[in-house]
Amino acid sequence: MVAQGVTGEIVNTATGLRVWAGKAGDPFWIEPDVLHAVGHAFQDGTMINLSGWDPSRAKNLFAGHTVHSMVLEVRDNELLADAEGRHRIGVWAVSTLATDAGGWRSINRVGLPMIHPLFTQFNEDLGNRLNAGTPSEDLATHGKTVAQAIAGVVAAHGTAEDPRAYGEKVARRFCPNILPYSVGTPASFGFLEWNGRSLTDNAPDVMFSIAANAPVGLGIGKESVTSKPTKTFPYVPAAGESRTAGV
DSSP states (O other): OOOOOOTTSOEEOTTSOEEEEEEEEOOOOOOHHHHHHHHHHHHHTOOOOOTTOOGGGOOOTTTTEEEEEEEEEOOHHHHTTTSTTOOEEEEOEEEEEEOTTSSEEEEEEESSTTHHHHHTTTOHHHHHHHHHSOHHHHHHHHHHHHHHHHHHHHHHHTOOSOHHHHHHHHHHHHOSOOEEEETTSOOEESSSOEEOOOTTOOHHHHHHHHHHTSOOOOSOOGGGOSSOOOSSTTOSOOOOSOEEEEO
């Protein structure tokens, strides 16, 4: 236990750690038609079929929704306490559910954005196995599956001379599924580099396009978010009068 407090109130500790938990406006965005087309393509090994989609009518599936959020702010020196001079870290998080047997079961694991939308929309079993594992196991356990899914889409699009080699290279980039970050630098998740992720980075465009080796755009961006993030802690958008979307 590092801190405890009341929902909706900021908790400060003697070491400079800050914690906030409560309802927030969803800071992210996704276009449902593009999302589903991407999911089908990587499940079936086909092109991402957006032939009937009109980008001018793109909509944010998350607009107007709220999420139950936890925000944890840790000082740089705390993150680097055991880093032995290295500033590059890998971040991942897990949500667990208490079981009837008295233990805990992992029900959601996140590191890089968009891994589940790419590979598990229509493969619940793979999603469960990804959630149950740990990053150190990802490449050995899921690398081949990820590489094959990517190779199928890339081959369908004709965007690589050797789709299999491209798939294997991207699988090694996606696995282990952790978010890299150089402590003390501005976060940015883009095509040039993955260095953490800000609340306004267009992660779907980046991840979908890298996986397909072809440009894939949602037609929307940070302007589609109903409630905007702030520059002060806890940074997440105000909840307002919205519908709860998830946890």
